[in-house]
Structure formats: C-alpha cells, structure tokens
Amino acid sequence: MGAFLDKPKTEKHNAHGAGNGLRYGLSSMQGWRVEMEDAHTAVVGIPHGLKDWSFFAVYDGHAGSRVANYCSTHLLEHITNNEDFRATEKPGSTLEPSVENVKSGIRTGFLKIDEYMRNFSDLRNGMDRSGSTAVGVMISPEHVYFINCGDSRAVLYRNGQVCFSTQDHKPCNPREKERIQNAGGSVMIQRVNGSLAVSRALGDYDYKCVDGKGPTEQLVSPEPEVCEILRAEEDEFIILACDGIWDVMSNEELCEFVKSRLEVSDDLEKVCNWVVDTCLHKGSRDNMSIVLVCFSNAPKVSDEAVKKDAELDQYLESRVEEIMEKSGEEGMPDLAHVIRILTAENIPNLPPGGGLAGKRNIIEAVYSRLNPHRENEGEPGAAEESGTQGKLLEALRQMRITHRGNYRHLLEEMLAGLRQAQ
Known part of the structure; x- marks a missing residue:
C-alpha cells in the first residue's frame, strides 16, 4: 500500500525492429509506481539454428525488479538450450523441434530458470523477495506458441477480431485455488494467503517452500501454460502487455484501439506510446509495458x-x-x-x-x-477521488480486485450496499 508517486513518471522506453516477416515495437512507462519493475524481451532470429524463429515477452515484476530483469535476459536460453526442447535434434541436423518438443522445452525452461534463480544469494537468504509474471510468444514459420505464467496477457488479432487470448492465473480460479489449498494455503480477498495477487509466477520463493510438494504443486507455481496455434494469412498482430494495461482496457478495446492507430501511423513505437498514454489517462496506476508484433497482414495506413x-x-x-x-x-x-x-x-x-x-x-x-x-x-481524476471514497478506490486498485477492470463501478456497488444496510 502507498507505493505511489505524487506525480507519474511518463518518460518511456522504446524499441523496434523487423525480420522474419514481422515488425515489432514496444513501450514501457513507470507511471505512478515508485519503482519500475517491468522488463521485456524482443529477439528476431533465435540463436543456435533457429534464425527463422522469433521470441517476444513481457515480465511484470513485483516486490522488486530482480527476477523480472534476470528472466528478460536469460529465460530464452533456458528454454532453447534444455534437452527437452532439442530432444529430436541430431548433430548437424537442420530439422526444427517438433510441436511437442517446443511445448515441453518451454515448460522445462521455466522450471529450470526458477530453480536456478533460487540459488542466488539475495533470493536464497530473503534479502530479495521479488517475483515476476511472464507472458510471451515464440513464433516459428508455421506456429505461434503462446506462453503464460501469471496475470500478464497476450492476444492474437486475426481477420478483424480477437482470435486467441491467454488466461490470467488468478488465485480464485478453481484449478489454481485447488492447488493452493492442497499446499496448505488459502485464498483471501482474491490473493494467495491474502497477500499475492497471482497464483503462478517466477521467483516468489516465500510461496514455494512446502515440504513434500513438487515445484508445480506449491502455493505459487512457476509452470507456464503453453498453447500452439497454426499461423494463418489472416493474422494481423499480437499484443503482449502487463496488467497495468489490461486493468483499464479489455481485449477487444485494446485491439480495436491498436487497429485504429495502425491506420493512422506505421510507427509501431508511436502506436505503443499511444497505448500507454491512453491507459494512464484511463486511470492505470501500475507500471505499463506493451509489445506489439505485426504480421504482413496488419492494418495499413489509410x-x-x-x-x-x-x-x-x-x-x-x-x-x-x-x-x-x-x-x-x-x-x-x-x-x-x-x-x-x-x-x-x-x-x-x-x-x-x-x-x-x-x-x-x-x-x-x-x-x-x-x-x-x-x-x-x-491527474484530473485525482481531484474527484479525494477523501474516503478515493482511498477506498485506490485500495481496490492496489488489491487488484477484478471487476471487469472497472474499480469505480465496484466501489459504487459496495457503497450502495453499505447505505442500504444502514
């Protein structure tokens, strides 16, 4: 609570690139948060024999940036260098990994990097208690592999509509809640043990120390969900973003906004900057990061x-x-x-x-x-949200209680119920 600045930091970090028939742009902003804990990865042409493949990811850190920053630099190598990912390869072979090998290799890569980071002295002795979500895509010539661990999100826009979206890992989801309870934990105010707002993440080792339970059976699991989708000519773009974006815009709203901006500018950095600015003005109080990956069929300037x-x-x-x-x-x-x-x-x-x-x-x-x-x-909204109502509204935001992203509407319902009870 209270980890906010008096004035948002609106300076942005940008990058862009192209290759393998793709163009990408990205933008990140610290916003109202005291620290910038987001990180990202953008690689066009994966090293060691996968030059036609690309990898993009967004990491939303919490309780510090240590885990997010390390993953942004090293997660890809943990995925592509493990034995499961390369299982079908023979020395000198040019064959690409099979779909099942890729999915298995991604899962193994997440578990391995999580196990590896646990041995860092500052994470082992509790001096650093940070963790991070991770959402990414690995794009091969034939497939898009969607990877998600936590509550950041990826969407695919195809043929004028949202074709696919990853599912957020929230403690209140039945499958997640069952695992948490089986590990001796509880879900209170939609949080793990009333504290952590995500049920899967890298790091967060305070929630991964239940004796007799494997790494994917802990209160918080580092296991990603991986879905493969065949690429199609109608594919337009993919958006990867942290919950600072999704808290104030739905999948459809964000995709329609991006589509409309691509029709007025082909500068992907500028389009991403418009997104984070818009989300700031819609009331997002979190760090904000977005990676936009465009296929050849993406909307053109009109x-x-x-x-x-x-x-x-x-x-x-x-x-x-x-x-x-x-x-x-x-x-x-x-x-x-x-x-x-x-x-x-x-x-x-x-x-x-x-x-x-x-x-x-x-x-x-x-x-x-x-x-x-x-x-x-x-922010103009700040004047309207002063006093007790403003404090309650901000508390709901910080707790990440989901109500279609509309915290004000939830607060109005709660206040109406209180008045009726009185």
Missing part, C-alpha cells in the same frame, strides 16, 4: 483514417479553446473541468477502445498553451 484523425484533433483543439474562452470571465478553468465538459459531449470519431482518453495529449497540449503558468494539477 488516407481516410489519417484525414478523420486530423479533423478530430482540430475539432478538439477548437473545442478546448471555446471552453476556456467561455470560462475565462470567471477565471481560468482547471483541466479537470475541461475534461468533464468534453466527457459529457457526444464527440464523433474518437479512437475506438480509447475514447477521449486516447486524445488526452491533444487536449492537454492546447490547455497548456492557453494556460502556460498553471500549477501542476496532477
């Missing part, structure tokens, strides 16, 4: 979409000017007031899935130009 987007920007700029001029007689309005007015209006052609938050940077730029001496106001 002259019509570019024109409509420019017209929308122009409309918002003029509308903000009107609001501020009208309010100027009574004093310069704060940014929250401007946002509230725009939110109440039916503005056409806002980015699908992003809404007004997807254009917040445009609004803020105009506001700052017209009111250059304004004091830092923080």
Whole structure:
C-alpha cells in the first residue's frame, strides 16, 4: 500500500525492429509506481539454428525488479538450450523441434530458470523477495506458441477480431485455488494467503517452500501454460502487455484501439506510446509495458483514417479553446473541468477502445498553451477521488480486485450496499 508517486513518471522506453516477416515495437512507462519493475524481451532470429524463429515477452515484476530483469535476459536460453526442447535434434541436423518438443522445452525452461534463480544469494537468504509474471510468444514459420505464467496477457488479432487470448492465473480460479489449498494455503480477498495477487509466477520463493510438494504443486507455481496455434494469412498482430494495461482496457478495446492507430501511423513505437498514454489517462496506476508484433497482414495506413484523425484533433483543439474562452470571465478553468465538459459531449470519431482518453495529449497540449503558468494539477481524476471514497478506490486498485477492470463501478456497488444496510 502507498507505493505511489505524487506525480507519474511518463518518460518511456522504446524499441523496434523487423525480420522474419514481422515488425515489432514496444513501450514501457513507470507511471505512478515508485519503482519500475517491468522488463521485456524482443529477439528476431533465435540463436543456435533457429534464425527463422522469433521470441517476444513481457515480465511484470513485483516486490522488486530482480527476477523480472534476470528472466528478460536469460529465460530464452533456458528454454532453447534444455534437452527437452532439442530432444529430436541430431548433430548437424537442420530439422526444427517438433510441436511437442517446443511445448515441453518451454515448460522445462521455466522450471529450470526458477530453480536456478533460487540459488542466488539475495533470493536464497530473503534479502530479495521479488517475483515476476511472464507472458510471451515464440513464433516459428508455421506456429505461434503462446506462453503464460501469471496475470500478464497476450492476444492474437486475426481477420478483424480477437482470435486467441491467454488466461490470467488468478488465485480464485478453481484449478489454481485447488492447488493452493492442497499446499496448505488459502485464498483471501482474491490473493494467495491474502497477500499475492497471482497464483503462478517466477521467483516468489516465500510461496514455494512446502515440504513434500513438487515445484508445480506449491502455493505459487512457476509452470507456464503453453498453447500452439497454426499461423494463418489472416493474422494481423499480437499484443503482449502487463496488467497495468489490461486493468483499464479489455481485449477487444485494446485491439480495436491498436487497429485504429495502425491506420493512422506505421510507427509501431508511436502506436505503443499511444497505448500507454491512453491507459494512464484511463486511470492505470501500475507500471505499463506493451509489445506489439505485426504480421504482413496488419492494418495499413489509410488516407481516410489519417484525414478523420486530423479533423478530430482540430475539432478538439477548437473545442478546448471555446471552453476556456467561455470560462475565462470567471477565471481560468482547471483541466479537470475541461475534461468533464468534453466527457459529457457526444464527440464523433474518437479512437475506438480509447475514447477521449486516447486524445488526452491533444487536449492537454492546447490547455497548456492557453494556460502556460498553471500549477501542476496532477491527474484530473485525482481531484474527484479525494477523501474516503478515493482511498477506498485506490485500495481496490492496489488489491487488484477484478471487476471487469472497472474499480469505480465496484466501489459504487459496495457503497450502495453499505447505505442500504444502514
């Protein structure tokens, strides 16, 4: 609790690349968190005979960044170098691993790196208690292997719709809850022993010390779920992101937003930056990381979409000017007031899935130009979420209680129930 800054850190780390018929871009932002605990991997052309294969992953660390950072550098080698992954290979052979070998090798790689990190002195003696989720894709010429351990998520967008999504590993899921209870633990407030919000993760060795239980039978398991999907010409893009993104956008919302942004820019770093900015403005208080992998059939820049987007920007700029001029007689309005007015209006052609938050940077730029001496106001939502209600709302966010990503709606239900009881 309370591990938040007074003002979000909005500087972004970006990278991009291309190869094997793929293009990728990524963005990460610390946001409101005191520390940046996310990490990522992007490899086009896997070493040691798999040059036509690629690997991308996002790691969402908690209680520190040690495990996430180590995995981002070494998980791939633990996967591709183990005997299960290479089981069908013969010396000098150019044959690729079979589907079953790949899936088995990925699982073995996770278990091996988790066992290996346990021997790090700071993790062994309890000086570092960090852990990390991991979500990734291994892309071969024929298959996409989706890999998930924790509550980060990957989605495949194919033929204009969400075709596949990994499933979050939450303690309240029946299968996860059964394992936790069999290991002598409990699930309280949707957390392992009332503390950890994920039921599978790398690291987190405080939850992996039950005598007589194997590594996949512990309170928290390092075992990933691996699903293979045949590639298709209709494949458009894959999104990998931590829960700082998914907490405020559904699978469909994020994919529709990304699709709309790809139609106005082919700069994948810029598209990813738009995503993290939009999620920040939608109320995400966590670190945010996204990797966007585009296939050859990904949406292309459309002259019509570019024109409509420019017209929308122009409309918002003029509308903000009107609001501020009208309010100027009574004093310069704060940014929250401007946002509230725009939110109440039916503005056409806002980015699908992003809404007004997807254009917040445009609004803020105009506001700052017209009111250059304004004091830092923080997020407009912060003023509305002050007092007891704001503290309760933030507590729900920190506890990661899932309610369709809408913490405010859950809080309203809880308060209504309390009033009725009184």
